[in-house]
Amino acid sequence: MDLTVTDLACARGGVTVLDRIAFSVPAGHALVLRGPNGIGKTTLLRTIAGLQPAVTGAVSLPAESVAYAAHADGLKAALTVAENLAFWAAVHGRGGVDAALAAMNLEALRDRPALHLSAGQKRRLGLARLLVTGRSVWLLDEPTVSLDAASVALFAGVVRAHLADGGAVLIASHVDLGMDEAATLDLSAFRARHGVRNGAFDEAFG
Amino acid sequence: MDLTVTDLACARGGVTVLDRIAFSVPAGHALVLRGPNGIGKTTLLRTIAGLQPAVTGAVSLPAESVAYAAHADGLKAALTVAENLAFWAAVHGRGGVDAALAAMNLEALRDRPALHLSAGQKRRLGLARLLVTGRSVWLLDEPTVSLDAASVALFAGVVRAHLADGGAVLIASHVDLGMDEAATLDLSAFRARHGVRNGAFDEAFG
Amino acid sequence: MMPELGKYAGAVLASYGVGLGLVVALVGASLWRGAKVRRLLREVEYRQGRTNG
């Protein structure tokens, strides 16, 4: 299914940071969001994921169909790698834990408490989570942070596979992901100009 | 002053992950540590920083002369950017907060609570901390995580300046830092072979 | 040959019951865990083909 964003404006801490955003990610395609630090990538992704309301504009998809991977991975240090994944699989009412472990090359670590993972191993586990959500649209915030070259390639492979069976992927990243087929969108163009009004807020105080 | 490591072995969770490490970083030079996820970069840096004891081997420098920048930035969400820096400056009994802010291009954010920074802005602040420590040897663990291209360049400049006035820098990173002059060392060569003994521990349980 | 405990029988028997019960429980637990760990160790050492210990 396609992800389409029309005339979206999103705010952080009461300040509209991006507005007039419009793009569309058809099923089977990936879009990479670029833009300097602080432009609002995370804010945008959180808005699309339905974690915060949009100031104006609309997102074509219900929040139920997107899977969001944030800066933080949502892992329990006390649970083992397998347990962490199994939990998220159960929450989404699906299986496929072993497949996910295999895909992100984590079998060797499956019984290690997440506490004892290195930064990159944690990240791989965080990404493996996406595979057990069974959601078709992925929103990834700097997914390759602290991954080594091999793991980045692995990740690119997983993304391609997801695209191949009709998923759509939206990635915010500063680094090269080795996915030349993906379109890119520079958010600098949408930086909210000074004095942009933030609906509800300014009705009240404008 | 030079950082020299001789026949160092370091352990994590009672397991020796790296051993026979030997390298030297002369004043004015930078060394980039490479290696797959989980090889032991963080462990090595923590050992050199004196946060955990070395299994065997020695580090030429006292922990007092190194500044360590970890995965975590050590920022107080409730304090403003300037306050955070000022605190660390005071702890190290030095000034230069404004210079540091300028160097990492943070003046615009100086009075923003750290809570309200974006991932990359946080990171810049974390790096600015190095400048107020006045330590001559820097140990950096994946410093450019979630920095945009501009900030990476900025960071490279700061490092060069530090080298220029006789500092030494040891960087663990997976990505290209745009510092071609820096030597690189691949840690894969030092992975502890199976069954390597960990002194005190195996005296007991070998 | 049970001794005549008189009106305090309850107290005495109860304390012997509880006291010995606790001791037995402790011993039992220690032995059980001992056996478990021993088995585990044997497995692991077998897997790694190393002996001694």
Next chain:
Amino acid sequence: MSIWEYANPKKFMQTSGWLLPWVSALAAVCLMVGLGWGFFLTPDDYRQGSTVKIIYLHVPAAMMAINAWVMMLVASLIWLVRRHHVSALAAKAAAPIGLTMTLIALVTGALWGQPMWGTWWVWDPRLTSFLILGLFYLGYIALWGAVEDPDTAADLTGVLCIVGSVFAVLSRYAVNFWSQGLHQGASLSLDKEENVADVFYLPLLICIAGFVLLFVALVLLRTRTEIRARRVQALLARERMA
């Protein structure tokens, strides 16, 4: 050869393995004889009636509860000073035993108190300080359980044990200062005045011996287990790294 030889796990495993059966057997014998004698063959006390029989469990348990903590303190010191893993593990092994002993003393005491003092519990200094000792055991065990790197856990619990001991003694005095109790004083003391009558004396001694031996046996057994567990951990960890 110095005593420290035994701090090497292998040596310890050998020696303890050889020692364990004998100690346990002896303990079993003493306990059976002592308790059997005390329970079946001693007369009732003229004041306390048959309840005196409780003393054969109560007093030895109480003593061991205290001694176990002392032993843990010593072991912790050895670990902190000389870093012999075995002593740290021995301290860990002793804690649950001490806790159980404390429980036994408390329960038997309470059951004894009901007929003697007409209440299960009074805030008598000795009772109170015992309760507090129990709390220290709980905290100590909880800390062992909460930290997972074994050496870290050993260091932390060691420090806790030392600081705790100081405060345990402090509390003992504080409690004395705070209330004056019903509980009898040290009646194994030498002056015959307030001593338990001789009929109870010998079996009591045997019981005490039995409890001491039982404690030793259990410590040996559990320490062996801890060492093995530690070794399993080490091997598994290496397996992971390989």
Next chain:
Amino acid sequence: MIALLLRDLRLATRAGGGFGLGLAFFLLVAVLVPLGVGPEPAVLGRIAPGILWVGALLACLLSLDRIFALDFEDGSLDLLATAPIPLEGVVAVKALAHWLVTGLPLTLIAPVLAVLLNLPSGGFLWLVVSLVVGTPALSLIGAFGAALTVGLKRGGLLLSLLVLPLYVPTLIFGAEAVRRGAAGLDTTTPLLLLAGISAGAVAALPFAAAAAIRVNLR
């Protein structure tokens, strides 16, 4: 849902998880109060019902602050909020888990502590009953408070401030029931009121809590 419950229970029983510590705290309060107040059985027996209930309440309180905080810090809460299970369900399940880990054990150990505080023998039964009926309310109100304060660093103390006033009715009726029981009077009225509070909490609070969480996440 089940998965969430199991996971929370597992986390609670893992090393560092809170299981049993709530108990320990309850025990400690029951020990500290006499140490502070002095040993006279009469006085202690008189204040026992109140102290026991206050103790149980504080024990719950201390274990509350992490109900959501941990999940928030490591990002799980974001993910749960976007997961296919309703947030109200998440709250209810987490409150249930908290009750199983705290309220239930408290209830079971209470009689022992009642001995320490020389509670008159008549009161024991009613102590247990009132706790069984009352503690669910404590867990749910607590979950609501935790939801309000999730995301705030140092939320722990603020949480206590918000929650304790909400605990007042539960406390009053609970303690009253025990006191009457100990005095051999009729205890139905306070117990009914207590049951009422619990029922109301179960019915309403999960929704309030879920709303609070949604607000805190955005």
Next chain:
Amino acid sequence: MIALLLRDLRLATRAGGGFGLGLAFFLLVAVLVPLGVGPEPAVLGRIAPGILWVGALLACLLSLDRIFALDFEDGSLDLLATAPIPLEGVVAVKALAHWLVTGLPLTLIAPVLAVLLNLPSGGFLWLVVSLVVGTPALSLIGAFGAALTVGLKRGGLLLSLLVLPLYVPTLIFGAEAVRRGAAGLDTTTPLLLLAGISAGAVAALPFAAAAAIRVNLR
């Protein structure tokens, strides 16, 4: 050092910082106990010294668990450990900050709550004195406990389990002093012992705590 003190105080007074919350908790305990125990002035006056001290102690306790935990989570503790100031100093300063934020305000507000619990008028002076002398010990012992549990998630409750037994002597002497004062007896002995404990704690515990932290960081 000074910088660290100022920073901790500033953090405590910022939004979400613990300042005043310890107070509020103290207040709540002083309010809850009468609610639980019932209103008779005689009973309340009798138990006031103990309850007030227990309340102060719990209020300290609740604010403890974050002394080091926050700095550990965000990595500051690593950096402080490698900073040019001795870790013992860091501990001492942080304990001092905790006392300024908790112990001192508690002492100042205590008389007011004493009125709520109608403490006999003779006791007021001694209440304040005993708190002044005793609370530093509470903060330091607490800092030690916090250092032991710093690495652990859910450390909060374990912390209380470890710390409360250590608080016993302080509590007993403190409450005893107040009780004697209220009864018009001589209070020097308990106060001296209390002072002794505080002095000892100041002298020894920072080192133990620093050791514990070093262990926890490695």
